[in-house]
Every structure is written in C-alpha cells, then in structure tokens.
Amino acid sequence: MRSRPLTVVLPVAALTAVTLMAAPLASAATLATPPVASASTTAVRIGALASDRYPCRGYGAFDVANTPAKVTANTFTWEYGTAKVGDGRNNINWKADPYQKPSWRTWFHALYWTGSLIKKSTQGITKDRDPKAIDTAVAIAQDWVGDNPFPWPTGPGPGNATMTRTDHLLCLRGALEKMGKPVPRWLDTSLIQHAQWLKSNIWPDHNVGTDQLIAMLGVGCVLGRADIRTDAANQLAQRIGRVIDAQGANNEQAVGYARWNYELWGAAQRAMESCAVNSTAMKTIASRRAAAMRFLDQATAPDGTLALLGDTQALRLDPAKSPAQAWIRSNGTAGAPAQARVAIYAAGYVFGRSGWGSATRRPSQESFYTLRYGPKRVGHGHNDHTSLTWATRGRNILVDPGVGEYVNDAWRDFYTGTTAHNQMATPQMKTSPATRLVKSSLSAKADSFRFADTPYKGAARMRDVIVLSDPDIVVTFDRIKAPKATTFTQYWHLPRDQALRVRGTKATARKAGEATVTTLLGLPVGATAPTAFGAARGSRKPVQGWVWVDPFHRYPAPVATVTRKGTAATIATAVVVGPGNAPVSVSTKVSGATTTYTFGVGGRSATVSLAGDGTLRRGR
Numbered sequence: 373m374r375s376r377p378l379t380v381v382l383p384v385a386a387l388t389a390v391t392l393m394a395a396p397l398a399s400a401a402t403l404a405t406p407p408v409a410s411a412s413t414t415a416v417r418i419g420a421l422a423s424d425r426y427p428c429r430g431y432g433a434f435d436v437a438n439t440p441a442k443v444t445a446n447t448f449t450w451e452y453g454t455a456k457v458g459d460g461r462n463n464i465n466w467k468a469d470p471y472q473k474p475s476w477r478t479w480f481h482a483l484y485w486t487g488s489l490i491k492k493s494t495q496g497i498t499k500d501r502d503p504k505a506i507d508t509a510v511a512i513a514q515d516w517v518g519d520n521p522f523p524w525p526t527g528p529g530p531g532n533a534t535m536t537r538t539d540h541l542l543c544l545r546g547a548l549e550k551m552g553k554p555v556p557r558w559l560d561t562s563l564i565q566h567a568q569w570l571k572s573n574i575w576p577d578h579n580v581g582t583d584q585l586i587a588m589l590g591v592g593c594v595l596g597r598a599d600i601r602t603d604a605a606n607q608l609a610q611r612i613g614r615v616i617d618a619q620g621a622n623n624e625q626a627v628g629y630a631r632w633n634y635e636l637w638g639a640a641q642r643a644m645e646s647c648a649v650n651s652t653a654m655k656t657i658a659s660r661r662a663a664a665m666r667f668l669d670q671a672t673a674p675d676g677t678l679a680l681l682g683d684t685q686a687l688r689l690d691p692a693k694s695p696a697q698a699w700i701r702s703n704g705t706a707g708a709p710a711q712a713r714v715a716i717y718a719a720g721y722v723f724g725r726s727g728w729g730s731a732t733r734r735p736s737q738e739s740f741y742t743l744r745y746g747p748k749r750v751g752h753g754h755n756d757h758t759s760l761t762w763a764t765r766g767r768n769i770l771v772d773p774g775v776g777e778y779v780n781d782a783w784r785d786f787y788t789g790t791t792a793h794n795q796m797a798t799p800q801m802k803t804s805p806a807t808r809l810v811k812s813s814l815s816a817k818a819d820s821f822r823f824a825d826t827p828y829k830g831a832a833r834m835r836d837v838i839v840l841s842d843p844d845i846v847v848t849f850d851r852i853k854a855p856k857a858t859t860f861t862q863y864w865h866l867p868r869d870q871a872l873r874v875r876g877t878k879a880t881a882r883k884a885g886e887a888t889v890t891t892l893l894g895l896p897v898g899a900t901a902p903t904a905f906g907a908a909r910g911s912r913k914p915v916q917g918w919v920w921v922d923p924f925h926r927y928p929a930p931v932a933t934v935t936r937k938g939t940a941a942t943i944a945t946a947v948v949v950g951p952g953n954a955p956v957s958v959s960t961k962v963s964g965a966t967t968t969y970t971f972g973v974g975g976r977s978a979t980v981s982l983a984g985d986g987t988l989r990r991g992r
Contacts (some may be wrong), residue, residue: 380779381480393479423546425647429539429639433488438485440492444508448485450476451924462511466519466530473776474528481533483540486512491545497779513544517558522565526573530748530966534573535580538587542594560595567591567600574607577623577873578751580989582636586643587610593647601647608640609653612660620663621719625746625753626682627671628775631689634664640670656672669696670715670723673763674736676701679723680761680772681742683752703736704729712874714814720746720757720807724819725959726764741839741846745807745823757807758823758835759793762948764844765888768867770794771929774920783926786915796835796850796862796943801827817841818990830855838980838988843973844949847895847988851942855971860941864892864932872909872930879932888949891956892932895944895969897982898962903943906933925926944982948973 446458452471457480458464469477479485486509493506507959510980524530543562548555570588575581585604592601594918616622622630641657651947666690671679677686691698691707698707709728716722718846722743729735736982741762749755754772762770773787790804792799807825820838827833836849852860868871870881870890894902909917910928919929946969947957954974962966965984968991971977979991 373983398626402431411765412519421546421549422594422596422872423549425593426643427646428543428546431484431491431540431543432482432536434479434482434484435487435491435974437752438488439503440488440505443486443489443512448480448690450479450485452476455591458512461778462515464512464515464519466516468643474532474779477529478532479536481516481530482534482536483513483516484536486564487540487543490544494547494550494629499867503551506544506551506553508677510548511542513541514556514558515617517562522558522562523569523572531569534566534569535584535587538563538570538591541566542587542590551704563591563595563891564597566598571600571603577611577634579615579624579629579636582608582611582615582640586636586640589643589647589649593643601649605644605647605653606649606949608644609651609656612653612657614773616660616664617719618643618660618663619717619719620660620665620667621717621721622664622667623719624682624751625720625749626684626751627668627678627680628682628684628687629752630664630667630671631678631687634661634668637661637664665694666696666710667715667717669694669710670712671721671738671742672697672700673701673768674725674738674766675763675768679740680774681721681744681756682754682777683778699728700735703734707976709735714819716809716812718746720744720811722809722821724814724839732866737764737766739839739841739844741819743821743823743837744804745809745825748806749804753804754788754793755790755801755804756793756795757804757825758833759795760837760846761794761850762846762947764841766811767808767883767886767888768923769890769949770846770947771865771867771919773865773918773929775923776926777923783918786918787920791863791914791916792865793863793919795939796852796856796860798827798831798852798854798860800854800858813989815990820988820990822986827852836984836988837985838990839979840927840978840990841972843976843978845971845973845978845980846945846947847969847985849942849944849982851940851986853940855939857937857939860936860938860943862934862943862945864947865917866890866930868927868929870930872907872932874905874907874932876904879905879907881932882952887951887953889956891948891950893948893956893958894934895946895958896960896967897942897944900942902945903934904937906935907931908933928972946971946980950974 422795446460447454447459455470457468489505489509492502520530532684567588570584585608588604594990622633644853676688689697691701695707696710701710723742725737744756744759761772773792776783776787787794791799803827812821818840823837831854833852838847866881869883872881879892881890908931917931918926920926950973957972959970967982970979981989
C-alpha cells in the first residue's frame with residue numbers, strides 16, 4: 373500500500389507541485405551490479421561521450437537559489453528558507469529535517485541544490501568558469517553515497533528522491549566527462565544501484581513512474597547497459613496508452629498533470645531518440661501527446677491559465693505549444709482558435725465557452741465553464757464531481773480553490789474535499805464516486821447537462837445545469853436523497869478579490885471599483901420557496917472559504933451556501949453576471965409541473981424552464 377501524500381515539486385521549465393508516495397517493492401528481477409575495475413576511477417574518452425546519449429535534464433531551478441557560495445558553505449535553500457546542512461567541509465547531515473516537511477527532505481536528498489557548482493565549472497564564458505567548483509559537487513555526492521547505503525528506504529527523503537538524484541548524478545558524470553576528468557568508480561556503481569532501486573519501486577501508470585523509467589533509461593544509455601535501457605524503453609511503450617487516453621486526457625484526474633504528462637512524455641520521447649531506442653511506441657507517444665495538447669487547449673481559460681481542476685496551479689502554457697495557445701495568449705491576434713466550442717471527455721471533463729472570439733467580442737471576454745464527472749476519485753483528482761467553474765467578462769466568477777501543499781492535514785482535506793467545490797454535498801460524502809453524464813444539449817446560446825451518482829450507500833444525487841450566454845446566466849437544479857436525515861449544502865465559491873453581501877435569497881459579489889457584479893438568486897421550484905443564503909470566508913473551524921494561488925500561499929475567499937436538512941432536498945439557484953449598473957431581476961411562473969424563470973439583466977432578458985423531470989431549457 374502506498375504511503376499518504378507529501379509535497380514534492382518536479383522540475384521541467386517551472387516547478388510544479390506533485391504527489392510522491394512510497395511505492396511497494398515490485399517482483400522485478402534484480403539488476404546486476406557491473407564488474408568494478410580495480411582502479412578507483414574509470415575514464416570514458418573514446419569517441420563520442422557517453423553522456424551525449426542522455427543529455428543533462430537540468431536542476432529544476434534549484435541551482436538559482438543555491439548559489440555556488442551557498443553550496444560551498446554547505447547550506448540548502450528552498451521554499452522554507454536557508455538551512456545549514458553541513459560542517460562547511462562537505463560532511464553533510466543527511467538526517468537533517470529543520471522544517472519537518474517531507475518535501476524538504478525529498479529535495480534535499482535529490483542533490484539538485486549542488487547543480488550551480490556543476491554549471492560554474494562547465495557553462496558560461498570560459499575565462500569565468502571555475503574548474504574546481506565541480507569538486508565540491510562530487511564531494512557532496514560521494515558523502516551522500518557513503519552515508520546512505522543501498523538499498524535505501526522508500527518514502528520521503530532518499531527513496532522518493534531517487535529518480536531526480538539519478539538524473540543529477542548523470543549530469544555530474546557527464547560534466548566530468550566533458551571536462552576530461554576521470555569518473556569515480558563509486559559514481560558508476562551508485563548509478564547502477566539507483567537503476568536497481570527504481571526498477572524495484574516503479575509506480576504503475578503514474579507520472580512518477582514515467583520519470584523513474586526515463587532515469588533508468590538514462591543509466592542504461594550512459595553506462596552501456598542494454599538490459600537496463602531495453603527494460604525501461606519497453607515499460608514506457610506499455611504505459612503511454614494507459615497514462616494518456618485517445619482523447620488526450622490523462623489518468624491522474626488533474627489538468628495540471630495533463631500538462632505535466634505532456635511535458636514528461638516529451639522528455640521520454642527525446643530520451644528514447646537520443647538513446648537510439650527503436651520502438652513502435654514512438655508513434656504512439658507522438659499521437660497521444662498531440663491529443664494531450666488539444667485537451668490542454670480546451671482546458672485553458674480565456675485569461676490564458678489552466679482550469680483549476682484537481683491538483684492544478686494557474687499556469688500559462690507557452691504560446692508556441694499550439695495555435696490555440698497562441699490565439700488565447702494574443703487575445704485573438706495570432707495563432708488560430710481550437711475547432712470545438714464545447715469539448716466533452718470520457719475521462720470526466722466538460723470544457724465549454726461562448727466562443728473563441730468574434731467581431732464584437734474578444735477571446736478574453738468570452739465565457740468559459742468547466743464541469744466534472746467520470747470515474748471515482750483517484751490520484752491527483754479532487755472530490756469535485758458535478759462541480760462547476762465559470763468565467764466571463766474577463767474575470768473568474770465561480771472558482772476552484774486550487775492546490776496547496778501535499779501534506780495530510782486539514783488544509784489538504786479541505787481543498788480536495790467536497791465542500792471546497794461548487795456542488796451539493798453532505799457530511800457523509802467523503803470522496804467523489806463514479807458520476808455519469810446522463811445527457812447533454814448544446815446550442816449557440818445555451819448548453820445543458822445532467823449528472824447523476826450515488827455519493828454514498830443509500831444516497832442518490834442528480835444535478836441539471838444550464839449555461840447561458842447573452843446574457844451570462846448559469847442555473848443549477850440539485851436534488852438529493854439520503855438514507856437518514858442529514859444536512860444538505862450547496863456551495864458557491866467566489867474569487868478572493870470580491871466582497872460577498874447576502875440578503876435573504878439574493879447574494880451579490882463584487883470587487884471594489886469594478887463594474888462586473890455577480891448575483892446569486894435562490895429560485896422557487898413549483899410551490900417550494902427558496903432558502904436564504906449563508907456565507908463564510910476564511911473560516912478555520914471548520915475550514916471553509918480559502919483559495920490557493922500556489923501550494924504555499926492561501927487566502928480567505930467568500931463562499932455563499934444554501935443549506936437544508938432532512939432526508940431529501942431540491943435546490944435551484946441562478947448565478948447572473950452583468951455590469952453593476954444593470955439591475956438583475958427574476959420572475960417565476962408555474963404551469964403544471966413546469967416552472968419558468970424570466971431573468972432580466974439591464975435591457976436583456978432570457979427565460980429558462982425547469983420541467984418536472986428536472987430538465988433545464990432556454991426559451992428566449
């Protein structure tokens with residue numbers, strides 16, 4: 373069984389938070405340690421350099437904060453500050469844990485923080501290089517190998533850092549080669565041990581497992597071990613189809629990890645090419661990565677950030693990645709829009725927008741919404757099935773809380789939990805079950821959907837939602853039944869820069885000085901009157917009303933709620949967005965089993981009918 377999650381940040385251009393958990397030992401065959409020469413060092417200088425077959429992947433930006441002077445003083449700097457970790461003579465205390473953070477321990481043992489010394493010896497203007505700087509990096513690596521005998525334990529620290537430390541040691545080895553310095557025997561021996569540990573602890577169908585296999589591939593290529601190289605390549609070939617599906621959605625239930633897997637499989641593809649791996653998987657990797665980019669295009673909001681679904685940060689992709697990314701980032705002056713206005717993914721995502729820009733509306737002003745359903749929650753997914761996020765008029769309206777640190781505490785319980793998302797929930801709902809998309813209807817000015825699931829034994833939940841444009845209105849109709857009396861709460865999470873005012877069955881949210889206003893309206897259902905809104909912001913007991921701008925920084929944010937008690941509840945709510953000088957109104961007409969709502973937003977109007985079976989339709 374895997375251990376519980378912890379915060380780790382993987383490197384590629386920018387640092388991205390991911391979960392690393394201890395994996396069980398696999399039943400894979402043990403990799404043999406190669407014969408060791410009697411000399412203490414071996415030099416590889418015949419023909420092309422071995423390191424050319426697996427170029428250094430960098431140091432994840434740790435080399436920026438950890439300058440040569442800091443590393444030489446045996447200090448390690450990361451998110452939490454600068455810690456003294458050695459005696460200044462490269463005798464490092466590898467048991468150090470000054471901040472009691474599993475992520476700190478893992479990155480400490482990754483050795484990336486010594487990368488600036490390698491760069492100081494090998495990069496930049498020749499006259500400015502210091503050939504001796506790398507000696508300190510070698511000494512620290514040797515100290516790590518001596519103080520952490522193989523096999524090291526799984527979990528935070530030496531175990532979870534193995535894949536990144538493998539890449540670092542390969543960078544160190546390559547730099548020694550290029551400088552014409554001998555490669556220490558202990559370094560090659562340790563690299564084989566790293567490959568052995570990785571093979572025995574591969575995470576199945578997970579981004580960490582992919583990175584582990586890439587590192588294994590690197591060891592096999594650089595050390596000329598065909599058995600290691602072939603094993604890693606074969607496993608990569610088997611996994612790509614399970615990690616990224618044919619539609620481009622990844623199996624980790626987070627938009628951020630769709631982006632990470634896109635980048636990661638690009639690294640795998642490049643590594644296989646440089647290692648001269650002849651595999652039919654190369655075509656599959658290329659096609660699945662192309663599909664993944666189309667997924668990311670659809671998951672990109674009009675402001676250019678990724679939709680915050682699952683463990684995801686509000687990152688922006690390079691506009692060179694695709695024509696659609698260039699279109700979004702340039703606000704419609706470069707690139708080209710994606711083809712679909714609404715994209716529905718079997719993995720459990722709906723991405724929709726009013727359009728990709730027109731003669732009268734720039735792409736940044738279009739509305740954009742997301743909905744979640746699909747398989748039960750796993751991996752980096754959140755408990756957000758049936759939840760809605762929405763942006764329009766150039767700003768976020770209904771938001772997801774984002775992602776904090778991967779530490780098992782009340783904060784992570786909240787931001788992954790049911791009450792942090794725009795849905796109907798009860799205290800008994802602990803995780804998102806498998807949720808079905810029952811039906812959908814798409815038209816130029818209204819998209820509607822129905823979702824259904826069994827949130828826990830004996831309970832049944834259904835949500836109908838309709839998203840209108842011109843004017844911008846969302847209407848939801850929730851109904852839920854429980855086996856025993858409980859509390860039903862519908863949550864509406866709003867941006868942190870807005871102030872929420874609640875007045876009975878009406879609530880408004882607005883940023884001071886801004887024209888756009890969000891109005892929430894409790895709607896009657898037939899003869900059943902709506903319930904007044906409640907509100908929360910920055911509560912700690914219970915945790916409620918928070919958003920994260922990155923894993924380390926959270927802020928209070930307003931939440932509007934509608935609460936009922938009993939064994940069943942039906943709640944209809946409208947969210948209306950318009951300029952502050954446009955009065956918002958709603959009138960209701962009941963005819964048989966159908967309730968019709970007529971909304972007014974300034975000089976514009978729209979009607980939505982709620983049929984007896986819960987179906988929402990736009991009239992005019």
